[in-house]
Amino acid sequence: MSNNQYWNFSAGPSKLPQEVLQLAAQEMLDWHGSGQSVMEMSHRGPEFTQICDEAEDDLRVLLGIPEDYAVMFMQGGATAENAILPMNLIARNASNSADYVLTGIWSTKSYKEATRYGTVRIAAQSHQARQINNVEYAPWTWVPGFDSWQVNQNSSYLHFCSNETIGGVEIGSLPDMAALGAPSVPLVVDASSHFLSRPLDIRQTGMVYAGAQKNAGPAGVTVVILHRDLLGHALPYCPSAFDYVNVAKERSRFNTPPTYAIYIAGLVFKWLLKKGGLAAIEQENIAKAQALYAQLDSSEFYRNSIQPEYRSRMNVPFILHDDSLNSTFLEGAKAQRLLNLKGHKSVGGMRASIYNAMPLEGVMALIDYLKEFERTHG
Ligand SMILES: Cc1ncc(COP(=O)(O)O)c(C=O)c1O
Incomplete structure (x- = not known):
């Protein structure tokens, strides 16, 4: 069965590469003659050990992750990681x-979770409306420039979300911590919804984490990449299965990991390598x-109101000029086999998530529909 005809714009769990699903289907009942x-495999047996080690190795190649960083496949999603990471890192410094x-809903959630484990400060935030170049931007639609980030040099880390999935706001580069007066404060990045969509210099970070179900695989596995210098500071009550020391030492098999999700993520990594790696997928x-965005900007009928230099390449929220047309738009889209375009309930309107697995052909099908809908309802 093929679902080639459908284009799934879900924000996550989301579209996986067709080739990956086909290969997984072929291998479903009997993996490599095993x-x-x-x-059904033991997570400590030779077959799964090979699958897990290859997934880690391929991820290291894709992102250029050096050996002094641990790669961990964990559970609980980015939400659990929002707690696990302060439990492991916040006590690094006295x-x-x-x-x-804070640049949107996800970074605000991370912040709130961290307040349970230590003293947490806001280094910068875009929670208010602001005028930039004579344009008024609503809260969470713009990003405070790096030079305005107030980082305390005694902080255990600085956290930000590099792609706000709901707001559609992407921070495509990393701040220079020395320039911010905090050279020894490691950066911790929630990269969930644009992970592996573009190159990322891991060496400039202390930790990067991502729930896989947007761009790297199915739900159930969270990828954590952590500089080994940051290991060993877990709070006394941190559960042992979430102590990075244990997970890193046992190479993600301190306890039973989400084996099937790791296997599929591993196939996605191989698919990306075959396509030419992150520089190649970035161009796509x-x-x-x-x-x-060019289509959305071409008339007043649709509108994306994010500060242009921070528009997300992955999650494109937009509104119709007349929101009474929303349900007609969505019904028509579904009839054209364009799925899951409804925006997040907190912002309304529409959202097209165009992760790595969405080919240009799918985006062009959406653009054709946008034009047609405007022609018939404009
Ligand atoms: C940027 C970001 N961070 C965190 C999360 C939470 O992920 P999970 O639901 O896997 O816990 C999401 C989920 O959509 C997200 O987009």
């Missing part, structure tokens, strides 16, 4: 404190995003 499905940059992502 007589077992991957779901200050027992961390700084957070730029082309898709440019085409879609």
Whole structure:
């Protein structure tokens, strides 16, 4: 069965590469002649050890992750990681404190979770409306420039979310911590919804984490990449299964990991390597995003109101000039086999998530529909 005809714009769990799903289907009942499905294997047996180690190795190649960083496949999603990371890192410094940059709903959730474990400060935030170049931007639609981030040099880390999935706000580069007067404060990045969509210099970070179900695989596995210098500061009550020392030492098999999700993520990593790696997929992502934003900007009928330099390449929220047309728009889209375009309930309107697995062809199908809907309802 093929679902080639459908284009799924879900924000997550979201579209996986067709080739990956086909290969997984072929291998479902008997992985490589082992007589077992991957779901049935012991997580300590030789077959799964190979699958897990290869997934880690391929991820290291894709992102250029050096050996002094641990790669961990964990559970609980980015939401659990929002708690696990302060439990492991906030006590690094005697200050027992961390700084957070707030640019939308996800970074605010991370911040609130961290307040349970230590002193947490807001280094910068975009929670208010602001005028930039004579344009008024609503809260969470703009990003405070790096030079305005107030980082305390005694902080255990500085956290930010590099792609706000709901707001559609992407921070595509990393701040220079020395320039911010805090050279020894490690950066901790929630990269969930644009992970592996573009190159990322891991060496400039202390930790990067991502729930896989947007761009890297199915729900159930969270990827954590952590500089080994940051290991060993877990709070006494941190559960042992969430102590990074244990997970890193056992290479993600301190306890039973989400084996099938790791296997599928591993296939996605191989798919990306075959496509030419992150520099190659980035070019595809730029082309898709440019085409879609250009269409949205071409008339008053649709509107994306994010500060242009921070528009996300992955999540494109937009509104119709007349929101009484929303349900007609969504019904028509579904009839054209364009799925899951409804915006997040907190912002309304529409959202097209165009992750790595969405080909340009799918974006062009959406653009054709946008044009047609405007022609018939404008
Ligand atoms: C940027 C970001 N961070 C965190 C989360 C929370 O992830 P999870 O639901 O896997 O816990 C999400 C989920 O959509 C997200 O987009």
